[in-house]
Amino acid sequence: MADSSNPFINLNEFDISDSVTDNNIDNIVEEKPTSSSKKVLKSLIIFTVFLAFLISTIMFLTLQYHDTSKNGADRAKNTFFSKKHYFYDSDANFDDYANVTNEWRLDTGTNYTMNLTYWRNDYGTSKERHYYFNITQLTVQMDNIENDEDLTSSAKTRNLTLVNGQYPAPLIEANSGDTIYLHVVNKLPDKQPVSIHCHGLFYPNNPFDDGAVGINSCPIPSGYNYTYKIPVGKKQWGTYWYHSHWSTQYADGIFGPLVIHSKDEDNLLDDYDEDRIILGNDFYQNFTDTYLTEYLESGNENTEPTPDDGFINGIYTQTDSQQDRFESLLYFDPEKVYRLRLVNAGFFLPFTFSIDAHKLTLVEADGTNIVPHEVDNFDISVGQRYSVFLNYTKTKDQNYWMHTRYNAYCVTESNPNFNTDVHAIVSYTNKYEEPEDMQSWSYYGGDPLCGDLDQNLLSTLVYETIPLNANGSARPDVKVELDIAFIIGGYQLDRGYFNDMTWVSWDKNTSTMHQLMFNSEEYKCDGVENKLNEHTYVLNFDKRGQIVDLVLNNYDDGAHPFHLHGFKFWVIASSATGSWKDSYYDDLSLGKIKLDNPVLRDNLNVGPYGYAVIRFVVDNPGVFPLHCHIGWHIEAGLLLQINALQSEYSQLEYDPEWKNMCALDN
Template identity: 50%
Template sequence: MIQFVFLILIPCLVIGLCVGLIKPTHAPGSIEPSWRLDTQTNYTIDIGYWDTHDTPQDRHYYFNISKITNVSPDGIERNMTLINGAYPGPLMEANSGDVLYIHVLNELDEPTTIHCHGLFFSKESYNDGASSINQCPIPGDGGEYTYRIHIDEDQWGTYWYHSHYGAQQADGIFGPIVIHSEQERKILNTTYDEDVVVMVNDYYQDMANVYMAEYLGPDNENTEPVPDDGLIQGSNSYEYNPDTYVASDGSSRNITYKESYISDLKFHKDKTYRVRLINAGYFAQLNFAIDEHKLKVIEADGTNTEPLELESVDLSVAQRYSFILEPPKGTLTQYWMRARFNTFCFNTDNSNLNPEFHAIVRYNDGNTTLPESESWPYNGGDVRCRDLDQSLLKTLGSTVPLQANGSTRPDVSVDLEVSFQIGAYQLDRGYFNDMTWKPLVNSSTMTELALNPGNNSLRTLSPKALESKNSDQYLLNFDQRGQIVDLIINNYDDGAHPFHMHGHKFWVLMVNDRGYFQEDFYDQGSSPMNFQNPILRDTVSIPGFGYGVIRFVVDNPGVWPFHCHIGWHMESGLLLQINELQDEYSRLEFPETWKNLCVSQ
């Protein structure tokens, strides 16, 4: 339930050239609008409860998805698509071993889905939530569906959920997931007093379809719409100037501006915090820091890591990091939390955008002055649009799978060439090799392969070719449980791509921003690849004109999308599907409610 929050007017102040004019404003005693989620409460985790409730149980969450008009997370009024009428979406929590139920009521005038990003879905792969791949979408105008997801005993950490239909994520359908585990607490051997989620995202000041029509239109050579703003905990205070503001469609449409504010995070000086940082954006890479605080990273995408102390962290869309935050020494009681977009990742300028945005960390409840803290040095962003150097991250307590004889080579390797190409009607689309993805109509890949295994246009059970390329669906078929697979990703595009694999985590054996992969890299003597404890995660960024090698094991029956997590790129077709152990998932007992989703289209 959204709680009302009383806020006090905070005066304006110019804090140097980088910070600019910041107006965290609310009239004294004003009531927080009901559509704004109370993240101070909702994103603060009750550690005591989860430490004492380890017995597996069912966890039920109820999502009413609808459109809402005239809301203003940053002061510019627009319409949005929200969960339970609130922005951002609520925190979902469970323990390893629990069964998570998400009851969805779709009151939109279009279909929707919910994907729990990073979860394995090892018992219910059909509930992964990728529209036209794992399921037909939930119809609009009152359509209902319940996702049942069994959380694996060996899965824990920081995740998030979002719509996997069209561009609905950019319009507000997303929120955090935290999976607790006694086993994780033992592995970490790290104590902290409080546990909080921080959601950071890029933000567009109009409905995403307004931008999407131009982006997917003729003569646009992958010039992605640049965000208008950035939000922390769903909020920012945008500096609106009616004389210079340009609407998303280039028109002079009427803009309604309402006072807004930057988020305050209430901390305590005598406590140590675990902060779970999530980049829930649609496009932009960013740098995150808290003035005068070191960030001791202990988790990346749900994987525990050897502690790594940083002043700031660069993360691409869909990536997550947990870090331990200790109160700094000194007399200050409030500090700037800073997020900065890497503008080198943008192909064009947006005159509306201030690339740096903020929240405030307060170690006292009563003081409402603006911070006077000093920023860590910042170089303005990496010109090659690289995120955090992945070789700095070491997985804690686990090693890369190798062949029985100790060979570092995989059982199967697949070369993937990533590009954008202009095809019919001057449309620029994203490609893996020679294939660009388009969603199936009135069906899904899993529906076709599981329910019609010998009579479909995508792939039959025999012959068992590694690749299938039919009906705009590019499938990599793996039918042998336990196979070790390497994907060698060659990025021939000038932009970086954060690639995400559903249903798995993968080992990041190497990422390089130039050159080409060589077979002798598998030779252990002088290999630049890490075959010991590289990071095991579900999203990795491959820089422009660079390459990377990732490894996973064939052990999770299902149809798993592998795609760029920049929303504009996925909509333009930069997606393939890993068809894994088709014989096994075809024997699942698919719920009638799942089958009926395709019938109702």
């Protein structure tokens, strides 16, 4: 029996713990008594009811426990998180768990097409949206090549970490103002922990569930479960995604799209009929942690492992191993207007997106509606999202190629198995027929600098004045210069640095937020720049409304797509060459700074030996990382942390389970 003093339930204590994986959830039923056992059963029922009452009372008193530690930071109140959703809780919706099937490829044609009517009819009332995730591992047989004798057995399989038994993970949807609950069960083997981070969401009033392991949370241990509570602001909408934020785990399959619908956004955009996700990602044949040791070892000068494959929505792919065969097609009704939401959910490489014989009108970048901008193609870095409307330049009675071309200039070592031109069939006939090449522009292999779409071409659709200093100056309240480089240090280890700090997670199961809240005598922030230990670099901003500029000077020979949790930022300067000078603030005639409606986003690529200046307002309490979203670079230390309004988040109510996870063995 589970320890009643622990609000977690250890799933390994249940004999039926594998029932979900085996898709036998319907077998958990009530057995009806026979006539010969009624008297005994009646006694058992009375005893069971009494025992359940006793256990419930103990658990209730346990969850009401209030730590009166002398720093006064532990303010858990069970009333805020009153509805628990353990794996076998009577409140849980088992039908959602039962979506696990033996078909490991998710039907993205259905799952990644949104029912706009449903969500639009649900505008106006904030609701809870509950999603149930069962995390497992699986070695799968590659489709279409089971009988290919030219391939080794290892080349015919893929190792995956799955959400509800399928790859990629399912779509999460909500409306602005809703609250998303992610009920996550960790059934991974070998004591592997897991976490879930919703990339781009702000987590207002609940920064504890951002899911960044070692920064603002601890992971879910194997055999345990946790419910993430994600409030969605009424003014947040657009295209996002979610992924594991534990080590290299998301590259193995724990990632999927997330969309926030809004009437306010509908009013900003031209009308459209269909809404679809196009999710692209690079892929590694083996579990990525098997590459990590070699990547981080002495003597490796930031030579990132080269991917083995690329996907569009997990299934549309062309590789040498498949002998140019295409598995499926994307059907588009020629009478409808389509919005495509592009997500680069990869681990390493940017790609160039295009559809032959189509113009693409960009209307959204990272959840921000932008002034419509028409292109033939565009580059999308890891972690970024864009929405486009399709504009046809030819007839709608045939098929066309969709391309995600991965930039081969960005890899140090080539991989003969990786066909970097991953493409799918876009069909207006719903018939399988390989199209002719009708590309109207020239592709030369991608940007040699692994650059991003020129941010100076993008502007926020709803014009708003960028925050300025109270004295009217273009200068911010606080400016922090961040020099970015990979440096070979002791033991010939090549690490990523912000200034003189390279990040390594805590040597125990804890997080920076946990330490600042519950161990404030040993760890505290004083001033802007803080070093809590030799690997924990924290920028501290303690005044609500502060205007902060981060100057990102990239002294590395590679590009870095930086993502900031908890905030969006204005890109007020971006250059592929040179370095930032403070005099640019004072002489706007130089054209080095964009204060007139720059784009507002949360993911920006800074090219090699280039720079960018991003501006944000301190208005969201929490501890949030700023990091390169190339997964290998995070593990190499290219991450710092922002401690925003600690006096405020220390007073917020949090789920006691959030704190308790840091006491569990990972």
